[in-house]
Amino acid sequence: MNTSPPRSLRHAAGRPSPTLEDLALAAGVSRSTASRAINGGDRVSPAAQAAVDRAVVALGYIPNRAARSLVTRRTSSIALVIPEPDVRVMMDPFFAVVITGITEALRETDVQLVLLMSRTDDDSARTLRYLRGGHVDGAIVVSHHEADSWARSLAETGLPTIFIGRPWDMTFDVTYVDTDNVGGGKLAAQHLSGIGRRRLATVAGPADMTAAVDRLRGWKAGLAEAGLPEGPVVHADFTTDGAAAAARLLLAEHPDIDGIFAASDLMALGVMEAIQAAGKTVPGDIALMGYDNHAVAETASTPLTTITQPMVEMAVKAGSMLLEEIEAPGSHPEPVIYSTRLVERESTSVAPTASAANA
């Protein structure tokens, strides 16, 4: 077992930065008082506080985080765990949004975000060791299908953890934020039935991802409410190509379909390909819906009606929930579910396709 840095970093800081002792000396107080002044100023006279403040500026004092962390056993950093083996997934704007949101939540804090990506099982072990090693005060796990094992392992360490996206395994205490995928799926069913489509099908996501399962459940519920039959369901892997293949089969078996709900915009793109390849039009012959309100939904040759979800808010919430749980350990906050909203575009307009050509 190798616990040492495989490649260590050798770097001596330029000139030695001033220590707390230097600061205290410059301010004419004791090290203790200087420390108190720096950490919120409890039990410090205004005079002493002012003297320390002045010295901080004069010396350009910056507390040594390692020393502080050594004694407080707090690191002022949290980890964002991305348990994805695939570079492709990292390309998903989803992550950018998540990172942005968390950073936003951390703004008024001096907490730093440490990025942990584990592509392989080997990495996973290392990452887990890192988290367990108390190098961070908490973690946010972006939950895709792999998250289950993480959830359990992390729960066992007692490290404050928030999941973004409901983890698959919920047999123990786990805090998460998520969007209302069930509601989103239902919204899709309501919209497509609302514009008069009656022979509806869906290209669902993988059956081992909670988001996909939930969207499908909502979709079915929505159809039932509208008094429509469940209709055909095919699964794909959230990729454009995968959805195109699935849709080809779907269309071949059910040539009379007049509405399709794809569980992601990227998949909707693939479905659109298949529809056009079958010589049909969107929305003329088949109304098409996506999910996510991804950038491509707007730029697609026929802009996609889709479901949008407040991802940034969700990420911000995850960040602030984590901070809360770190400050008050044991206070397991309730999961927060964000509602979704329909975004109408041409792909479900009743009028025939009017792609491009808009002054």
Add this chain to the structure above:
Amino acid sequence: MNTSPPRSLRHAAGRPSPTLEDLALAAGVSRSTASRAINGGDRVSPAAQAAVDRAVVALGYIPNRAARSLVTRRTSSIALVIPEPDVRVMMDPFFAVVITGITEALRETDVQLVLLMSRTDDDSARTLRYLRGGHVDGAIVVSHHEADSWARSLAETGLPTIFIGRPWDMTFDVTYVDTDNVGGGKLAAQHLSGIGRRRLATVAGPADMTAAVDRLRGWKAGLAEAGLPEGPVVHADFTTDGAAAAARLLLAEHPDIDGIFAASDLMALGVMEAIQAAGKTVPGDIALMGYDNHAVAETASTPLTTITQPMVEMAVKAGSMLLEEIEAPGSHPEPVIYSTRLVERESTSVAPTASAANA
């Protein structure tokens, strides 16, 4: 001046993790020997090494990074600085690629990536303080137009730093990796002239970004080599809407243009809009090129011919260069420039538009 954590984290680790002392006791050696065994095993007898190794496994020992860092003055973490005020930019897949690449470079290392985003000037100051504070061993700065001030400030701290994308201000020692934007611009000119277009124009990026300036320089050089006039140049801000507006003006003033090079794929999308709004077709009337090989280049209604660049490799290189410079301070490595490549798609095909409808 507030140097204190505005909101501090209070978290006590579960049960106390074993210390080096515990480890030494368990292994039957001194703390010193245990330390040596853990750090590479110099001057440690095989017997002692084995005993320590066994104890590490038995106790689940994980060295305390804070303590180590306190004495070594190394942190085993590097910062990725994203000096972008705008969330939109964060959405750029560019960042995902950069992060992926750096992570890749750090794989066999226990170096962690700390993410530093500074949206406001206020944040910039904090970020700079953080970097200066010796919390990281080095930094990678993703250079967009703001990078100038960063470059100078960081250079002054002596912190090992690598820029991704040539910084604007090069009046001092700075190490960077970049792609050959000049070559890419030239490639665009060669391709458009090569397919017989003669009345060429370009929608360039902002004049305060090196990437934009370089692409434009290459474009002009390429036109000159082909014996063509420089042609009209308009600038836009790398956004779709901005480029659309710029292109409308361009087309109004020069209705006879038969080829346009947009300095990014997103801008090319805007240009395409403007072309279609003017009642013309791509590539029938006007051949259109983008840059970046962004995902939208492929999904656009008329897929875009574009310039691709090895971004992942570039990011990996940045990471490994930083590690090198950290290990051997003062060894300012030479800048590395990656070459670009043309990707042909329909937007410059000689045949008339065949958008969609491909079995």
Add this chain to the structure above:
DNA sequence: AATTCCGGTGGGAGCGCTCTCACGCTGTTC
């Protein structure tokens, strides 16, 4: 007038680690 209280203060210990240094102990050399 004697007591308690409490805001403000400084001294000291110690967080877990690395690193210098001095001490054996086995080989090698003259």
Add this chain to the structure above:
DNA sequence: GAACAGCGTGAGAGCGCTCCCACCGGAATT
């Protein structure tokens, strides 16, 4: 056989910080 390497080892100091505790003096209470 005396002198010297040099390897493996352990004791000890100390990195910069926080926190506990004891202390002091003036205000509030008896």
